[in-house]
Amino acid sequence: MIYYLFSCILVAVTSIVVGCFVFLKNTRAPVNRTWFVLTLSIGMWSFGYAMTLASSNMQEAMFWNRIVYTGAIFIPSTFLHFVLTLLNLTSHKKKLILTVYIGSIVFLFFIPTNLLIKDPVSILNTFRYFTRAGILYPFYVIFYITLSGYSLYKLFEMKNRFSGFQRNQIIYVIVASIIGFVGGSTNFALVMGVRIHPIGHPLVALYPIIISYAIVRHRLMDIRIAVTRTGIFVVVYSLVLGLPFAVAFWLKDWLIETFRASWWILPLGLMAALATVGPFIYIYLQRKAEDRLLADQRRYQDTLKQASIGMTRIRDLQRLLDLIAHIMTKTVRITYVGIYLFDAGSGEYVLQVSRDKGRLPVPKLASSNPLVNWLILKPQPLIYDEIKLRAQDSSDLAHKQLEENMRLLTAAVIIPSFLENRLLGFIVLGEKISGHIYTQEDLNVFQVLAGQAALAIENAQFYEEAKKMQEQIAQAEKMATIGTMADGLSHQINNRLYALSLIAGDTIDTIKLTDTTKCTPEVKEMIGQINYALERIQANVMQGGEVVRGLLKYSRQGDSGLDALDLHTILNNTLEMVQYKVKLSEIDIVRDFPPNIAKIKGNLTQLEEAFFNFIDNAYDAIVERRTLLKEAGYRGRITVSAYPKDEHLEIVVEDNGLGVKEADMKKIFTPFFTTKTSSHKGTGLGLYVIKRIITEMHKGQISFESDYKVGTRFIIQLPIAK
Amino acid sequence: MPKLLIVDDELDVREFAANFFRKRKVEVTTAVGGEEALSILDNFKPELVLLDIKMQGINGIETLKRIREKDKDLKVIMVTGKKPDEDGSLNICQQLGVLDYIHKPLELAELEKIVMGALK
Numbered sequence: 045m046i047y048y049l050f051s052c053i054l055v056a057v058t059s060i061v062v063g064c065f066v067f068l069k070n071t072r073a074p075v076n077r078t079w080f081v082l083t084l085s086i087g088m089w090s091f092g093y094a095m096t097l098a099s100s101n102m103q104e105a106m107f108w109n110r111i112v113y114t115g116a117i118f119i120p121s122t123f124l125h126f127v128l129t130l131l132n133l134t135s136h137k138k139k140l141i142l143t144v145y146i147g148s149i150v151f152l153f154f155i156p157t158n159l160l161i162k163d164p165v166s167i168l169n170t171f172r173y174f175t176r177a178g179i180l181y182p183f184y185v186i187f188y189i190t191l192s193g194y195s196l197y198k199l200f201e202m203k204n205r206f207s208g209f210q211r212n213q214i215i216y217v218i219v220a221s222i223i224g225f226v227g228g229s230t231n232f233a234l235v236m237g238v239r240i241h242p243i244g245h246p247l248v249a250l251y252p253i254i255i256s257y258a259i260v261r262h263r264l265m266d267i268r269i270a271v272t273r274t275g276i277f278v279v280v281y282s283l284v285l286g287l288p289f290a291v292a293f294w295l296k297d298w299l300i301e302t303f304r305a306s307w308w309i310l311p312l313g314l315m316a317a318l319a320t321v322g323p324f325i326y327i328y329l330q331r332k333a334e335d336r337l338l339a340d341q342r343r344y345q346d347t348l349k350q351a352s353i354g355m356t357r358i359r360d361l362q363r364l365l366d367l368i369a370h371i372m373t374k375t376v377r378i379t380y381v382g383i384y385l386f387d388a389g390s391g392e393y394v395l396q397v398s399r400d401k402g403r404l405p406v407p408k409l410a411s412s413n414p415l416v417n418w419l420i421l422k423p424q425p426l427i428y429d430e431i432k433l434r435a436q437d438s439s440d441l442a443h444k445q446l447e448e449n450m451r452l453l454t455a456a457v458i459i460p461s462f463l464e465n466r467l468l469g470f471i472v473l474g475e476k477i478s479g480h481i482y483t484q485e486d487l488n489v490f491q492v493l494a495g496q497a498a499l500a501i502e503n504a505q506f507y508e509e510a511k512k513m514q515e516q517i518a519q520a521e522k523m524a525t526i527g528t529m530a531d532g533l534s535h536q537i538n539n540r541l542y543a544l545s546l547i548a549g550d551t552i553d554t555i556k557l558t559d560t561t562k563c564t565p566e567v568k569e570m571i572g573q574i575n576y577a578l579e580r581i582q583a584n585v586m587q588g589g590e591v592v593r594g595l596l597k598y599s600r601q602g603d604s605g606l607d608a609l610d611l612h613t614i615l616n617n618t619l620e621m622v623q624y625k626v627k628l629s630e631i632d633i634v635r636d637f638p639p640n641i642a643k644i645k646g647n648l649t650q651l652e653e654a655f656f657n658f659i660d661n662a663y664d665a666i667v668e669r670r671t672l673l674k675e676a677g678y679r680g681r682i683t684v685s686a687y688p689k690d691e692h693l694e695i696v697v698e699d700n701g702l703g704v705k706e707a708d709m710k711k712i713f714t715p716f717f718t719t720k721t722s723s724h725k726g727t728g729l730g731l732y733v734i735k736r737i738i739t740e741m742h743k744g745q746i747s748f749e750s751d752y753k754v755g756t757r758f759i760i761q762l763p764i765a766k
Numbered sequence: 767m768p769k770l771l772i773v774d775d776e777l778d779v780r781e782f783a784a785n786f787f788r789k790r791k792v793e794v795t796t797a798v799g800g801e802e803a804l805s806i807l808d809n810f811k812p813e814l815v816l817l818d819i820k821m822q823g824i825n826g827i828e829t830l831k832r833i834r835e836k837d838k839d840l841k842v843i844m845v846t847g848k849k850p851d852e853d854g855s856l857n858i859c860q861q862l863g864v865l866d867y868i869h870k871p872l873e874l875a876e877l878e879k880i881v882m883g884a885l886k
Contacts, residue, residue, distance in 0.1 A: 535820055538847030542870035543778035549874025550782040557789060582873060589871040 048171070051246035052094035058249045060087035062256040069260055073436070078129045079259060082122040083252050088115030090248065096164055096173055105164045105173035110155050112175065117151040117184065119228075120144070120191035123221075127195040130217060131202045144191060151187070154180055161235075175235045185232060192225050204479075209429030212481045216258035219271065224251025272333045276326060284322040288315035344375035345489045351375075352496035361504040365397040368497055372473065373399045376486070380454060380474025384409060385501065386467065393469060400474070406453055414445040415453075419460040420467050425487045426450065426458040457482050461494040461501070468498045534592045541585045541592075548581040594733070606742070608643040608765035609651065611686055611695065617648070618655040626663040633659075636685035642693055645765040650737045657730035658697045658758060665701025665756060672702060673753065692744070692761040704750040712748070738762070768885040771812040772796045773803040773829065774845070775821045783816070786874060792885065800824030804832055812840075814865075814884050819846040819855060827855055830862050841865045841884050 063083025070076045092111035099105035121144040128137050154160040159180045164173040199218045206214060227247025233240040292299075292311040299307040335342060351371045358364040369381045380400045384393040393409040393416060409416055419426070428450045434440075435447035450458065457473040471494060476482070555575050560568055615635065619628065644651070659682060666680030686695045704712060708719055713735045738746045742762055750756040770792050774780050780796040787794050795810050797803035799821050807815075815833065819826035826844060833840060844859050847870040859867055865884055868877070 535847040538870040539776055539779075542845075542847065542872070543776050543782075545871045546779055546782040546786070546874060546877075549877075550786040553786055553789065553874065585871055586873060593869075 048242065048245060049094055049097050051249070052090050052097065054246060055249045056087045056090035056094060059083040059090060059252045062252045063087065066256045066259050074129045074134070075126070075259060078122065078126040079255065082119070082126045085115045085118040085122050086248070086252065089113075089119060090115075096175070097171060099164075099173050102163060102165075102173070109161060109164045109173070109175055113155055113161055114152065117148045117155075117187075120188045121148040124191045124195045127198055127217070130214065131198060133198070133202075147187060151180075151184060154178075160184060177236045181236065185236075192221070196221060196225075207475055207479050209427070209433075209481055211479065213258045216270075217255055220251050220254035220258070223254070224248050227251070269334060269337065272337060273330055276329045276333060280322055280326045280329065284315070284318040287318060288312070341483070341485070344377075345485065347371065347375045348489050348493050352493045355496055355500040356503055358500060359504050359507040361501065361508055362396075364497075364500055364504050368471070368493075369397040369399045372471070372493075376473075377477045378473050378475070379477055380472070382453070382472040383469060384472065385469035386411070396469075409449075413449060414442060415449040415458070416467065418442065418446050419458070419470060423460055423462050423467075425460070425491060426455070427482065427487075428456050429481075457487070457490070459487075459490045459494045461498040463498040463502050468501055470494075471497075537592050538589065541588050545582060545585045548578040548585065552578045552582070594730075606645050606647055609646050609648055610643055611637065611641055611684075611693070612639070614644075614648065614651050614655055615684060617652050618659060621652065621656055622659050622663075625660060631663065631666055631680035631682060634681060634683040636683055637687065641686055642688045643765040644693055645763045646742050650741055651762075654734045654737045655697075657734050661730055662697065662699035662701055662756070665699055665703065667701075669700075669702040669753070688764060689761070691764055693764050695760045695762065696757055697760070698755065698757040700755040703752040703754050703756050704748075705752050709750065767791060767793045768814070769793045769795075769810060769812040770881065770885065771803060771806060771810060771815045773798075773800070773815060773821070773826070774818040775799055776818075779818075783877070786878070787881065790878070790882065792881075800826070800829035800832070803829055804836075807833065807836065814841045814843065814881065816843050816845060816881065819844055820848060827858055830859065830864070834862050838863070843868060843880065843884060845870060 060083060063080045063086075066076050066083075067080035089112055092108045092113075092115060095108035096105050096112060099108055121141075124144055125134075125141050128134050128141065134141065151160065157178075159178045161181065162176040162178050164175050196218065199214055199221070203211060203214045203218070224247065227244035227250075230240070230244035231242040234242055288311040291314060292308070296307070299310060303309065348371060351367070355364060355367070358367065365383050365385075369383060372378055372381045381397070382395055382400070382405050383397045385396050386392075387394045387408075390408075391411050393411065393413075395405055395407050398405045415426075426446070428447075431443060431447045431450055435443040453472050454474055455472040456475045459471045459473070461468045461470055471490070473482075473490075552575060555571060555578075560571055563571070612635075619633070622628075662682045663680070666682075669675075670678060670680065681700050683698045684695065685698070686693055688694070704719075713731050735746055738744045738760055744763065745761040746758065748756060748758045768791075770787055772780055772783050772794060774783075774796070775798055780798070784794040784796050795806060795812070797806055801824055803815070803817070804824075817826050817829060821829075824832075826846075830842060830844070833842065842864045843866045844855075844864050845868050846855070848855070856867055866880055868880060
């Protein structure tokens, strides 16, 4: 009697407390509301039950018994309503919901009569007052079984249409409902006159607790683990507590006979011993069971841990990222993995690796993206299901934006990768192929992996940078050597070239001045050939002179004072210089910037040199296109546009010349590389000199875009003078 | 007939340049270095000196300075195979008053234009 009274109060209190808790947690969510109504019904039922048992007279018992059934008849209908809400089916099943509520109300009318329940008199000695079934009672049982059965069926049916968190939540509700309804059903027998104790009643208390957990918590434990842990706990502690009682109960006589007054020492000692060992057994069994249940998960978690340790040894960034993506997809079996890394140049998070099954990944995220901001503020893994729920539940715009961005990335989970406080990048994971949810342990392992990955990535980036730096130093040294050599050699070479030029020039002059009319045709032809050869020598000499001059420019340390310069002045001077080489009448030179454009902080001579080379190159490209493509109506055009961008002036020099072939793109800034085929073949130093002038002397930037047979654009950034 | 003094330590330069200008009715004398040039100067009295900067012995700049000590107005054209503005020689030459400052190599036609222009 006391046991039942206690279990009824337990059920009533837990139902109402957790029901209220869930309701207050989010008063607007339909699931929380319908669940609240259901717990009220259960609470009313169980509370009335307790009061019936405690009643001192028939009238009182009858009153409480009517309360019991007022609650009870609404349990099946509110349960169905709750389940349909959980499964998002309310809009399709409006009529059904209305019908079952009408059903419950019909039963309500019979409560004051004796047709549904009669005077509560118990057929068991345990209870003084217990509900007795009226004529209509079987209808209630049918109503109860049908609706609960249908609800459970729906849960089972719909379970696989959901994934991740929601699927897990539904499984929780199924397990809890089965426990609850099995427990609750043990009441029917006695009501209907069969002498079976309603021993399952306390199980009903588990039901609201489990479901409330499933509703409120966003990160649910794997249901298998939850069930196993509970099972093991119940078994172990039943033994710990039960065995001493059993010993005391069955062997009491024998114990008293043997130990007399201190007979209780043995069971108590046993209890103490078992209570000490109990937790160890519990932990041992739990570990064994979970090792078994989670063998797969443990295996990949181990693999990931090991992989994360080995990662820091890899120095090639791309290989490293490929490896991370590979181990994640293969070991955890995920539908999609994408790794985004911060790119300091563009200030964006750029997709570096993508393993996907037929989806188009988002190539990059700006660092102002809400998702990025969120990760920086809250350096924790993001789970789409959680964010989606929060976005639904709250009116906070940040959640909505976050949800949207995660949806765009098709991310089930996003793991940020931090180094100190810098968000180095993040890993986007799709759902598991198995449809299982990501557990807290998964996330823990991923976080360890992301941490190690951050280190490894930083390492690899540093290594790459160092390698590049070394190459640059080597290159600079090489250039410096060439420069020094050029200094010494230039005089010698120029002297030789000068002499050659004079020898050839003077001989040509002599031939010109000599009267050859009396010579035979053979001699005349020979003189003609000699003349031609000398002219070629002269041309080659002049070209050699250009090469030496280029080298000297390159090695020039010269003055590097920076002044405030007007782009117009630079261009004017350049055009003046260039007109000896470039037929300016053949092309259009367009200036696409205002007269009062911001001044550049730069060195006039150097920038003139740079622009000279730009225009010279563009002109050559235009001539090449003209001779090669022979397009009707083609006219060369060089456009110089400029606009301020932060603290820099961005200058674009664009031509509609031949453009650069894809294969040559990488080499254009390399010294001595030239593709020029025209008569005055270039020295291959022009763009190298430009690059040095822009990046080293002016701390600016230069990049280019080119389409073969369309044209070339150089984009230069030079600091603005303050 | 206009008089031209070519100072250069290169035999080929002296020979062919002299030959070229002689054909243009210019009286040409050559010197292999600064000292020889300075010694010729008084007797020959050229209207123009074509002076190489880098030479053995007294170099072009030093020669120019000594020329200026004797004659402030003599037309001098400096010829250099070095970097244009290295060690500020251009600057010094300008201060010492030179007619032109030309870089090797250059086409003979170019040299002709400059020299004949100066001798006119």
